[in-house]
Amino acid sequence: MEEKMNFHRFTREEWQSFYPNGVPPLTESELMQIKSFNDRISLQDVQDIYIPLTHLVNIYMKEYESLQLAKGLFMQQFVGSTPFIIGVAGSVAVGKSTTARLLQMILSRLLKKKHVQLITTDGFLYPTRVLKEKGILDRKGFPESYDMEKLLAFLNAVKNGEEFIHIPMYSHESYDIIPDMYETITQPDILIVEGINVLQLPQNQQIYVSDFFDFSIYVDADSELVRKWYLERFEALLKLAKNDKNNYYYGYANGPKEEAMAMAENVWEKVNLKNLNEFILPTRSRADIVLHKKENHKIDEVLLRKF
Numbered sequence: 245m246e247e248k249m250n251f252h253r254f255t256r257e258e259w260q261s262f263y264p265n266g267v268p269p270l271t272e273s274e275l276m277q278i279k280s281f282n283d284r285i286s287l288q289d290v291q292d293i294y295i296p297l298t299h300l301v302n303i304y305m306k307e308y309e310s311l312q313l314a315k316g317l318f319m320q321q322f323v324g325s326t327p328f329i330i331g332v333a334g335s336v337a338v339g340k341s342t343t344a345r346l347l348q349m350i351l352s353r354l355l356k357k358k359h360v361q362l363i364t365t366d367g368f369l370y371p372t373r374v375l376k377e378k379g380i381l382d383r384k385g386f387p388e389s390y391d392m393e394k395l396l397a398f399l400n401a402v403k404n405g406e407e408f409i410h411i412p413m414y415s416h417e418s419y420d421i422i423p424d425m426y427e428t429i430t431q432p433d434i435l436i437v438e439g440i441n442v443l444q445l446p447q448n449q450q451i452y453v454s455d456f457f458d459f460s461i462y463v464d465a466d467s468e469l470v471r472k473w474y475l476e477r478f479e480a481l482l483k484l485a486k487n488d489k490n491n492y493y494y495g496y497a498n499g500p501k502e503e504a505m506a507m508a509e510n511v512w513e514k515v516n517l518k519n520l521n522e523f524i525l526p527t528r529s530r531a532d533i534v535l536h537k538k539e540n541h542k543i544d545e546v547l548l549r550k551f
């Protein structure tokens with residue numbers, strides 16, 4: 245593929261050999277902690293893929309800190325430390341939040357002094373009420389469904405070291421922004437920002453979201469596989485919805501299964517696959533790292549951007 249000329253391409257074995265030892269493996273309790281948030285995660289991936297990846301992130305961080313210091317010296321000014329921001333992009337249901345959580349856990353463990361926080365851009369979606377007013381309820385996840393000004397202001401506040409920043413929260417269960425509930429970001433050293441839109445170009449703004457990123461990862465897989473993961477996750481959501489009247493899928497969960505699955509297949513095709521092809525996939529070449537997955541979420545290839 246043309247775009248991939250901009251990348252060094254490594255097999256899993258090659259990538260793993262870049263950091264084969266020199267780091268103590270994760271302890272049993274740390275591995276259990278990882279399993280506890282998703283028991284399907286391959287611990288081999290953690291060791292083979294994520295540990296070398298966090299070391300690469302550390303290299304980028306050291307470079308970033310030294311540039312910040314040199315700029316301060318040049319300006320003859322004290323410049324406090326500025327948070328390092330990592331973007332995690334990719335399709336709906338490709339596994340961005342799982343990757344982002346793994347990265348957060350491993351970075352916190354390897355860099356014990358660093359305060360690592362994680363957010364998703366889902367919180368910056370317009371609430372359903374506003375999407376309806378704008379007539380774009382069926383465009384959820386597309387660029388116009390996000391309050392990009394708010395996301396940019398948030399990233400700016402993080403970089404400027406604001407003490408407490410409150411951001412809205414999104415619920416996959418209610419399929420909406422949760423009213424009056426906020427997440428608080430408290431001066432992290434590293435902030436991981438996960439979302440389908442993190443590498444997208446601006447709609448009307450002067451700056452890009454990615455201008456705030458110091459490192460970025462694109463989680464990639466064949467769209468047929470992602471479709472399968474989307475439908476599997478939907479099935480799991482349906483089970484949870486069965487006895488929960490407040491769940492958006494309550495009606496579907498208690499109706500014929502084929503109807504519910506046909507609806508999800510249609511949403512995949514008309515919304516999420518379309519969004520992937522039109523707006524998400526074209527951002528892949530902007531990432532510093534591409535993690536390519538095959539069946540069972542197994543990472544078979546890692547791409548590192550050349551320049």
Ligand SMILES: Nc1ncnc2c1ncn2[C@@H]1O[C@H](COP(=O)(O)OP(=O)(O)OP(=O)(O)O)[C@@H](O)[C@H]1O
Pocket residue numbers: 282284285286334335336337338339340341342343440473474476477540541
């Ligand atoms: N490494 C992994 N091993 C096994 N299962 C995984 C892995 N990563 C993700 N999954 C599963 O794939 C599905 C999608 O993952 P996840 O919710 O992390 O995706 P996402 O990209 O964050 O989705 P969205 O954009 O909709 O929030 C989930 O059912 C999750 O449990």
Ligand SMILES: CC(C)(CO)[C@@H](O)C(=O)NCCC(=O)O
Pocket residue numbers: 336366384385386440511515516
């Ligand atoms: C919230 C997003 C946009 C991204 O996480 C996605 O999960 C979503 O809800 N997409 C809209 C179509 C759907 O219901 O899957």
